[in-house]
Amino acid sequence: xxxxxxxxxxxxxxxxxxxxxxxxxxxxxxxxxxxxxxxxxxxxxxxxxxxxxxxxxxxxxxxxxxxxxxxxxxxxxxxxxxxxxxxxxxxxxxxxxxxxxxxxxxxxxxxxx
Amino acid sequence: xxxxxxxxxxxxxxxxxxxxxxxxxxxxxxxxxxxxxxxxxxxxxxxxxxxxxxxxxxxxxxxxxxxxxxxxxxxxxxxxxxxxxxxxxxxxxxxxxxxxxxxxxxxxxxxxxx
Numbered sequence: 001x002x003x004x005x006x007x008x009x010x011x012x013x014x015x016x017x018x019x020x021x022x023x024x025x026x027x028x029x030x031x032x033x034x035x036x037x038x039x040x041x042x043x044x045x046x047x048x049x050x051x052x053x054x055x056x057x058x059x060x061x062x063x064x065x066x067x068x069x070x071x072x073x074x075x076x077x078x079x080x081x082x083x084x085x086x087x088x089x090x091x092x093x094x095x096x097x098x099x100x101x102x103x104x105x106x107x108x109x110x111x112x113x
Numbered sequence: 114x115x116x117x118x119x120x121x122x123x124x125x126x127x128x129x130x131x132x133x134x135x136x137x138x139x140x141x142x143x144x145x146x147x148x149x150x151x152x153x154x155x156x157x158x159x160x161x162x163x164x165x166x167x168x169x170x171x172x173x174x175x176x177x178x179x180x181x182x183x184x185x186x187x188x189x190x191x192x193x194x195x196x197x198x199x200x201x202x203x204x205x206x207x208x209x210x211x212x213x214x215x216x217x218x219x220x221x222x223x224x225x226x227x
Contacts, residue, residue: 004156031213043157043203043217055213091156100164101147102215104156 002026004105006092012111018080021108024073025094033093033102034067034077043091049075082112115140117206119218126194127226134189134221136178136204146187147205147215148178157203163187164209174198199225 005024013019025032034046047057049069057067064083069075079086089109093102116139126132138144145164149157161172168180178189187204204218 033213042219045215048213050213093156100145101159101162104149104158106154106156 004092004094004103006090006105006108008108009106010109010111012113013082014113015083016081017112018078019082019086019110019112021077021090021092021110023075023077023092023105025075025092026103027073029094029096029099029103030072031095031097031102032069032075033095034075035091035093036088037091037107038088046077079110082110084112086110087112115144115206115208115214115216117204117216117218119202119204119221121221122219123222123224125224125226128196129193132189132191132194132198132223134202134204134223136187136189136218137185138187138204138206139185140206140208143182143209145207145209146178146180147207148172148176148187148189149203149205149217150174150200151203151220152200160189160202194223194225196225196227199223 007022031050033048037043046059047067052069067077089107091107092105095102118137147162148160150160151157160176161170163170163180170178176191201220201222203220205215207215
């Protein structure tokens with residue numbers, strides 16, 4: 001089991017640029033979560049998908065953020081345009097209905113200059 | 114709405130000493146409760162979880178936690194800390210059956226001194 005895979009691990013970009021973060025959940029898992037972790041706000045749920053369908057996106061901060069899950073093995077989180085306040089570590093997690101726990105990826109550390 | 118409080122931002126213990134990390138939750142019924150550990154540069158790893166039954170829960174790496182309904186607490190303990198336990202620890206709560214809606218505490222950073 002390869003675990004949840006996220007790419008890139010580190011991203012440095014300039015304000016105004018588009019940023020795309022990628023996640024491959026654990027095979028067989030049908031729920032996927034995107035979190036953002038900052039010193040000020042801790043770990044926040046941005047959005048979660050079940051069976052590739054967005055179920056709750058109430059944590060998405062604003063229209064600059066969008067997430068997609070085109071199939072069961074891939075999801076993206078896009079920020080366009082990026083701003084310095086978006087600098088954070090973004091985690092992806094996945095699970096299945098019979099597991100009752102979330103499995104986290106290693107995260108993507110995003111720095112927006 | 115559910116919430117979880119970790120009152121200690123930072124704790125320092127000596128290697129070999131016992132450890133207790135505090136966690137208090139707010140939820141109307143019996144929640145699902147979790148403890149996760151995050152090592153530097155890593156994602157979160159589940160240490161243990163409580164859903165129902167025995168209120169003393171055993172986890173990985175020698176950790177245990179006790180659910181106390183009367184105190185709305187779920188404190189994490191370890192009898193003897195190892196240097197490799199230095200990390201950040203997160204308590205989390207979710208509604209029963211609603212593991213998707215997990216709310217995390219702000220974390221407690223553990224430092225272990227030789």
